Amino acid sequence: MGEILKERGEKFLEAANYFYQKGYYDICTFNLEQAVQLFLKYSLWKILGDFEKTHSIFNLLEDYKKASKKEKEIDELIKKYEETINDLEVAYIEARYLPASFTKNQIDKMFEFLNELKDILGL
Numbered sequence: 001m002g003e004i005l006k007e008r009g010e011k012f013l014e015a016a017n018y019f020y021q022k023g024y025y026d027i028c029t030f031n032l033e034q035a036v037q038l039f040l041k042y043s044l045w046k047i048l049g050d051f052e053k054t055h056s057i058f059n060l061l062e063d064y065k066k067a068s069k070k071e072k073e074i075d076e077l078i079k080k081y082e083e084t085i086n087d088l089e090v091a092y093i094e095a096r097y098l099p100a101s102f103t104k105n106q107i108d109k110m111f112e113f114l115n116e117l118k119d120i121l122g123l
Contacts, residue, residue: 002045006123009038013114025107026100029091032110033057036088036117040064043121055092057085064121073120081113088113 016031040060044051047067052059058078065074078085087106094100 002042005038005042005045009035009042012038016111020107020111025102025104026091026094028107029088029100029102029110032107032114033088033092036114037092039114039118039121039123043068043123055089057089061085070120077113077116077120081109081116084109084113 012031012035016028016035019025019028019031036057037055037060040057040063041051044060044064044067047064052063054060061074061078065071068074084106087102088110091100091102
């Protein structure tokens with residue numbers, strides 16, 4: 001069951017890259033948020049065999065921090081990307097249901113955050 005989380009995360013990331021290239025930034029952000037969520041849930045599943053049923057990236061990061069003993073790395077990541085994480089959480093709702101507007105710079109930061117997160121997660 002857990003491996004599918006990683007596989008789907010990779011597919012959402014692939015879709016995000018596609019939509020970014022097309023300039024469909026609202027749909028890109030939704031896919032980025034889904035990738036982040038699934039990579040975190042996969043990493044929690046690997047450690048704990050389960051994960052919190054939440055859509056909050058902040059909550060998932062806190063859960064991972066506790067489970068992985070990577071407090072310093074996660075705290076630094078949250079501090080560095082707090083606004084970006086918030087944008088991703090907004091994208092979860094708004095980019096799916098409402099007209100959402102994100103700048104190219106905001107999306108570049110989202111990709112940067114995701115890449116740093118994947119490094120921490122060992123993905």
